[in-house]
Amino acid sequence: MEPGRAPTAVIGARPGHPSWLHHLVARATAKTLHAFVVPGAEVARASGLDLAGAGLRPVATPRHANVLVLIGQIPENLARAAAVVYAQMPRPRAILALGSERVPSLPEPDVAVPAEQTALVAGVTALRQRLAADSFRPEAPVFDAAALQTVTEYTCPMHPEVVRSAPGSCPTCGMELVPREATSGMTDHAAGSMQHSHREHDETATYTCPMHPEVVQHEPGSCPICGMTLEPRASDGGDPGAAANHDGSLEMDHEAAAHHHHGDEVHAGHPTGAAHHDQMTEMDHGATNHGATNHGGHEMGGFMSMVGMTKDLPRSPDGLPMEWIEVPFGPLFPSLPGGLALTLTLDGDRVAQTAVTPGIVSRGLAATWPGPLTTFPARLARLDPLTPVTYRLLAQQALEQTAGIAVPQLAIHSRISALERERAGSHLNWLAEFVRLLGVQRLADRAAALQLALRHVTEIKQIARLRAEVAALLHDLERTPLLRRRLRGIGIVPDDEAVVAGGPVARATGVVVDARNEELVYHGLGYRPIVQHGSDALARLQVRAGEISQSLDLILATGCLGASEGSVSGELSGTGAATIETPRGPATLHLELERGWVTAAHLETPAASLAALIPVVAGGTEVADALVGVASLDLSPWTLDQ
Amino acid sequence: MITLAFILVLCLGAYLVAVLEAWTVTGRIRPAAPIVGGLALLGRESLVPRRPDRVLFETAPVLLLIAAVLAAAVLPLAPDAVLIDLASGALFVNAAWAYVMVALVMAGWGSNGAYSLVGGWRFLGQLVAYSMLIVMPITAVAMRAASLSTTAIVHSQASLWNIVAQPLGFVLFWLAAMAASFLPPFDLPVAPGELAGGVAEEYTGIRLLIFRLGRLVLIVTLAAAITIFFLGGWLGPWLPAWLWSAGKTLAVAALLLVIGQVVPRLREEQLLAWSWKLGIPLALANIAWVGITLLLVG
Secondary structure: OOOOOOOOOOOEOEEOOOOHHHHHHHHHHHHOOEEEEEOOHHHHHHOOOOOOOOOOEEOOOHHHOOEEEEEOOOOHHHHHHHHHHHHHOOOOEEEEEEOOOOOOOOOOOOEEEOOOHHHHHHHHHHHHHHHHHHOEEOOOOOOOOHHHOOOEEEEOOOOOOOEEOOOOEOOOOOOEOEEEEOOOOOOOOOOOOOOOOOHHHOOOEEEEOOOOOOOEEOOOOEOOOOOOEOEEEEOOOOOHHHOOOOOOHHHHOOOOOOOOHHHHHHHHOOOOHHHHHHOOOOOOOOOOOOOHHHHHHHHOOOOOOHHHHOOOOOOOOOOOOOOEEEEEOOOOOOOOOOOOEEEEEEEOOEEEEEEEEOOOOOOOHHHHOOEEOOOHHHHHHOOOOOOHHHHHHHHHHHHHHHHOOOOOHHHHHHHHHHHHHHHHHHHHHHHHHHHHHHOOHHHHHHHHHHHHHHHOOOOHHHHHHHHHHHHHHHHHHHOOOOHHHHHOOOOOOOHHHHHHHOHHHHHOOOOOOOHHHHOHHHHHHOOOOOOOOOOOHHHHHHHHHHHHHHHHHHHHHHOOOOOOOOOOOOOOOEEEEEEEEEOOEEEEEEEEEEOOEEEEEEEEOOHHHHHHOHHHHHOOOEHHHHHHHHHHOOOOHHHHOO | OHHHHHHHHHHHHHHHHHHHHHHHHHOOOOOOHHHHHHHHHHHOOOOOOOOOOHHHHHHHHHHHHHHHHHHHHOOOOOOOOOOOOOOOHHHHHHHHHHHHHHHHHHHHHHOOOHHHHHHHHHHHHHHHHHHHHHHHHHHHHHHHHOOOOHHHHHHOOOOOOHHHHOHHHHHHHHHHHHHHOOOOOOOHHHOOOOOOOHHHOOOOHHHHHHHHHHHHHHHHHHHHHHHHHHOOOOOOOOOOHHHHHHHHHHHHHHHHHHHHHHOOOOOHHHHHHHHHHHHHHHHHHHHHHHHHHHHHHO
16 A cells, blocks of 8 residues: 555445444454455466465455455456446455556456556555555445446236337237346357356257147147247257246346345345346246246146256156256356356256357457467467466477477476476366365365466476475375275266367377477387376376376476576578477467468467367256266366357 | 353353364364454344245344254253253254255255355255164164153263263264264365355355354254263362353364364265165164173162
8 A cells, every 4th residue: 555545445334323333343354365266266376375374265256255356457247247246246346457457347446456466465455554554435436337337127917029128018819918038049149148048949849839829830829719928849859958947047046147236235235136027037046037937837737846947858867856047157156267157057956058158268369369479479378377388388389380490409308307397287276176176175275386386486496395295195105095085987088089179188088189299309218108008087086186297307407497488580481380298188289381471370279179178068967977077078268269 | 140141151152162163174272263353243234135034044144043052052051051941951952043044045045046056955954864874873873872862861970971881872972963063074065165055155244143153052062062961060079060061062063063074065865865775774773782781780
């Protein structure tokens, strides 16, 4: 805090007159900082930030948090999700921005500091002071953002195709229009919307009248004979979701989409917001679309009859038919990679379908790649905040390959050291989140501490000490009771699909697919491909654990702590490509150079093929097993959306 | 008067368990942490999610607390220090603990959130797993005491504690107690990583405080029950009876909190399979064992 400047009000202050009790409570609040990290704790660690060490205790849900931590540049669509998350935090709340510029959907950060540890510690101190001073203000501003607006539209219960933005009566039948929330096709944030599927508008779905089955249309509407709303009927028999949960998923999860309750809370202190959204559904749980299935529900079995509600759905294998609900598990879900907008359709607690919404972390970087070749490696390194060094090395190798320059001998070992250091760090980072998902907090904290220590290493002899600590961690991991039983057979991927993905996922099936295997230099340093058999989450864990140890050994064998230095310059031209083994799989970069200028760059990363494996690992399993399977793939959403 | 003392003792117990829990997580003993944390929670808004089932949402945390307090009401701290000396006390605690399930399922449904809902369902499955394993060891213990009264059960251990006389029952009851208080590795309903907080996910402010307090009192109650049923309650030389009880209860609570932290969370299938295929036969064997020893020894 600058001297002589009064502290600005904590934006998320709670309305109330400062009294001695509020003062006491504000000081207590300042002592207990519970942080929700955007885009994710793994990004914080990859940037070298020790949040817990600075006094910010991470929590799993924004409802239990009072600080929103923003790390690095937040992409626009993710910022909308962050706004929803912020709206769910109870006041008093604050925003701490680390190396992040002002995000349009969120208020100005209460404390903004660069993304490094000393600045973080100072920032946390400043944050505590502000919270202690200003948690309660007589007039507290209301937080409202575009991402939270729900558009209310008015529709006719008999004719759902009639939609108006103001109340009135239906032009077809004259009935009073009832309010309903706009769905994904009609809101303004369709691109970033984590809302539910478009199955209702799927071309293979057809609509038929319950009374007159001969009436079949491809769009929703009403029966020309009797005027009843047409019900969707999947023509291929595999489209159950069309009947199920339409607007319910909005309430289900805070990471998802717009909801508006916070505005209501401010005004009333009690959710009167329920009132104006409530007329549409009598069913309090709000899960079922008022349109199709409910007619069935009313006719057979009575109010909220499970028989009625599930009659159109496929029978689940465990014999217990339950209603299908769409639940977003992202993009800010703890323990899954931040930025992965995963939506699981749950049949009870079993996953029936999965979907990944692309574009959440798209930053338009691919457009920035053409440009001067001297700065190209730095531009490519911005792609993935989890593994920037790897992509910088890839760019350098591609440039050298394209221009036909040979790599100096000294630089080879240095580059290997840098690459392996990032690999070990990435795997430790993944391990920390994975083990946290499994519920073994202590091992997770140890892995996180080792990853940060590795990130901050300055001399080669520290690597030797780290190597011993990592060995101890992996030994304890191996000896954790019931861990093998927990992971064996979970998240199985068929061998042929796994091999396509490459990386540890492929090596966990017993196939040696590793770009490093082609290079003699690696073999000279003692590299041996690490493979496991099993194709399940346990095998992937074992592959990555082995690779952590091996990467540290390779660094020690090179004898240097590499830096990804070495730049290519000059008026070079040509086309070429290079492949590098990233911690997640092989990445290939094709380049075209023209007189010192990168004219075209095409990058293939393992992310797309890993994302294609998500339905395989998650479909048909219990939700916890599905999440473990998805986490075991170690997908980086930053390379999925460029 | 005794009611007030009872409530104070419970509050103190909850406070100590909170300090213990923070110690197991952070490795430091910070006596002020629960007070400061409680104050901070009180200072936060208590939000209500959109379209909740209001009755269930509001009732759930209170019911959790009430269930735990009711169970504690029949557990004695000393021969004359029990709030209600019920002749069927051992049965009553089980009935009170059943309401924990009701509270969690209410929280799951009433919050109108998918994560809470799945958490509630999971606890329902967990109850199916652990409920037999709570009742059957209690049956064996009551057999030895020839009474369901908790004070009689403690008196029956004057010669030998039940942990030695019925070790199998002790182990099963311990595991069931961890499952009933959804401590790791049985924390399926509130799984922090998997379900982002589960049943407690939508609660903030004072409601979250009551929920957490209820959970702490539940841990105290279960630890007290383990002490009374298997560790001889207040029995012990030199020190006053209540001190023995309190000390044993706290030691049991500390172990309950620590033991599961090195094991990954159980899968629902595993939990149910082991409880029913392994746990219940063992519990029946325990009852048979106790019956035989009682017939032989007297």
